[in-house]
Amino acid sequence: MHKRYVTQIILAISLLFSVPSFAEEENATPQLAYFTLEPDLTTNFHTKGKKLGYIQVRIDIMVANSIDLELIELHQPLIRDAVIELLGKQSEDTIKSLSGREDLRKTLVDHLNKILLPETGKTVIADLLFTKYLYQ
Numbered sequence: 001m002h003k004r005y006v007t008q009i010i011l012a013i014s015l016l017f018s019v020p021s022f023a024e025e026e027n028a029t030p031q032l033a034y035f036t037l038e039p040d041l042t043t044n045f046h047t048k049g050k051k052l053g054y055i056q057v058r059i060d061i062m063v064a065n066s067i068d069l070e071l072i073e074l075h076q077p078l079i080r081d082a083v084i085e086l087l088g089k090q091s092e093d094t095i096k097s098l099s100g101r102e103d104l105r106k107t108l109v110d111h112l113n114k115i116l117l118p119e120t121g122k123t124v125i126a127d128l129l130f131t132k133y134l135y136q
Helices: 002-028 066-074 076-088 092-096 098-120
Strands: 033-036 041-045 053-063 125-135
Touching: 033 066, 041 076, 053 066, 053 076, 053 092, 066 076, 066 098, 076 098, 092 098, 098 125
Parallel strands: none
Antiparallel strands: 033 053, 041 053, 053 125
């Protein structure tokens, strides 16, 4: 009869000491998070003819740590301005091709991190996704 109680006590104590270690592991790993720039960004771009080209994008910004979402939200006007400026400088070929779109995405990540570094003191943006990409 005593063996049963001793076994239960040992099991309860081992569970008691193992639970805090799981909690520490969960807090130690950063959680990926996304921030959507809303409303959509619309600007014009350079075309070969006399007509203006228009592009409308919706961007989701991925941060490596969910704590950094506050920084992205705080600096949203700076991010929006930088994206519109960079999109407006692109050529028609870059906007309309898939490889150009991918290069543009990578360029935006680098450019935004360079702009945000003096403001935040760290690299905040892990990646960037175009969830809407329309051009005319």
